[in-house]
Amino acid sequence: xxxxxxxxxxxxxxxxxxxxxxxxxxxxxxxxxxxxxxxxxxxxxxxxxxxxxxxxxxxxxxxxxxxxxxxxxxxxxxxxxxxxxxxxxxxxxxxxxxxxxxxxxxxxxxxxxxxxxxxxxxxxxxxxxxxxxxxxxxxxxxxxxxxxxxxxxxxxxxxxxxxxxxxxxxxxxxxxxxxxxxxxxxxxxxxxxxxxxxxxxxxxxxxxxxxxxxxxxxxxxxxxxxxxxxxxxxxxxxxxxxxxxxxxxxxxxxxxxxxxxxxxxxxxxxxxxxxxxxxxxx
Numbered sequence: 001x002x003x004x005x006x007x008x009x010x011x012x013x014x015x016x017x018x019x020x021x022x023x024x025x026x027x028x029x030x031x032x033x034x035x036x037x038x039x040x041x042x043x044x045x046x047x048x049x050x051x052x053x054x055x056x057x058x059x060x061x062x063x064x065x066x067x068x069x070x071x072x073x074x075x076x077x078x079x080x081x082x083x084x085x086x087x088x089x090x091x092x093x094x095x096x097x098x099x100x101x102x103x104x105x106x107x108x109x110x111x112x113x114x115x116x117x118x119x120x121x122x123x124x125x126x127x128x129x130x131x132x133x134x135x136x137x138x139x140x141x142x143x144x145x146x147x148x149x150x151x152x153x154x155x156x157x158x159x160x161x162x163x164x165x166x167x168x169x170x171x172x173x174x175x176x177x178x179x180x181x182x183x184x185x186x187x188x189x190x191x192x193x194x195x196x197x198x199x200x201x202x203x204x205x206x207x208x209x210x211x212x213x214x215x216x217x218x219x220x221x222x223x224x225x226x227x228x229x230x231x232x233x234x235x236x237x238x239x240x241x242x243x244x245x246x247x248x249x250x251x252x253x254x255x256x257x258x259x260x261x262x263x264x265x266x267x268x269x270x271x272x273x274x275x276x277x278x279x280x281x282x
Contacts, residue, residue, distance in 0.1 A: 005045050005068050008086055012094040016043065021050070031057025039063055041272070043093060047071015048114055048182075052251035055269060059103055059111050064270040066093040072184065076114045076251065079179040079194065081274030092274050100267040101194040104178050106248065106255045113269060115182035115189065116250030116262070118240065119173030119204075120153050125249040155206040157243040158258075162235035167203060172212075172229075175202040176238065176250075176262055180222070190222030191232065197266040201233040237263040 002018065009016050021027045027050060031042045035058040043066035044054040054065055068089045069077035083089050103111040117125070155170040175182070177189025177200040189200035207229045218224045225232055240248075241259035248256045 002045060005070070005086055005090070008090045009043070009068075009093065012090050014090070014094055021053075025053070027053035028057040031063075034058075035061040035063035041066050041093070041096075043068060045070055048073050048076050048251040049253050051076050052112055052114070052253060055103065055113050056111055058269070059265075060268055062270065064096070064098050064272050066272045068093070073182070073252065075181045075183070075185065076179060078185070079114070079181060080271055081276040083274065093272055095272075097273055097275070098270050099195065099273045101269050101271055102178060102197055103265050103268040104176065104199060104250070105263050105265050106250070107260050110255055111265070111268070112178070112250035112255065113194070114177075114179050114251045116176040116248050116255060117173055117182070117188075118158065118242070118246045118248050118258070119156055119171050121173050121175070121183065122247050122249040123153065125252060126247060126254070156246055158246070159241050160201070160203070160233075160238055162201065162233060162238040165233070167233075170206050172204045172206050174204070174240070176200070177202065178264070186219045187222035188219060188224075189232070190225060191234075195267065197264055198234045198236060199238065199262060199264050201235065201238060203231045203233070205229040205231075237261065 006016065006018055019030050031054045034042050041064045042054050042058055044051045045068045047069070048071060050071065051065070051067060058065060067077045067080065067082050068086060069082060069084050074084060082092055101113065103113050104116065105111055155172060157170050158174060160167040160174065175188040177192040178194050180190055180192050181187045189202050192200040202225070215224050215227055224230055239259065239261045246258045247254060248260055
């Protein structure tokens with residue numbers, strides 16, 4: 001697939017060279033080096049995890065992120081209006097329509113540009129991540145993890161502090177969205193805008209399993225927020241701790257363990273976007 005992408009980019013008049021990831025974090029290192037040399041664009045060819053590695057390399061620099069979505073979910077690319085069609089994605093890179101978007105800083109350590117979560121969805125992501133070396137289909141791993149966790153998952157107790165408010169109680173999951181969707185189009189934070197300097201927080205409290213099955217399809221339209229077990233909040237920052245250790249997964253990868261702090265860093269990333277980006281204020 002990568003030779004096709006390179007050929008298509010070059011045919012579109014984009015001068016580029018290829019660097020292949022050798023180990024976790026390698027793309028972040030290389031992206032940082034490229035940004036330090038003044039390269040105007042680093043193109044992520046892959047899914048949300050690859051995009052996140054590039055983000056952590058070029059955040060806060062003048063270098064722009066380009067994306068050719070080749071992953072399983074590609075939610076960040078979709079929210080930026082980037083087509084999954086290789087030819088169209090390459091044409092968008094050639095057009096070089098740049099927007100500055102926010103990033104979410106995790107404990108002054110790492111950034112994510114999409115969506116983070118703790119609870120049920122994080123445990124599903126952890127299940128799939130542990131089995132990547134089996135070379136199974138990533139989508140099937142998430143489906144399998146979802147089914148297994150659906151049967152065995154027990155609510156967790158968390159405390160959230162934001163804007164002088166406090167939430168303490170049991171949750172099924174909490175999602176932190178800089179964009180609207182994750183996990184292949186689940187619109188978990190339907191009001192999120194990636195350049196408004198605010199983080200959208202979706203708290204899903206425990207509910208009977210039969211109700212989970214009933215409302216699950218509505219997540220793909222963002223209509224789950226109409227249920228009494230779901231509340232939405234917005235804040236510049238949030239502090240999260242829990243009774244028992246909980247992992248934060250963001251853009252499909254492990255980010256931190258409770259307690260942790262998330263804070264929006266406004267307009268901290270240059271992104272090449274499509275003409276119909278659904279997650280931008282203007």
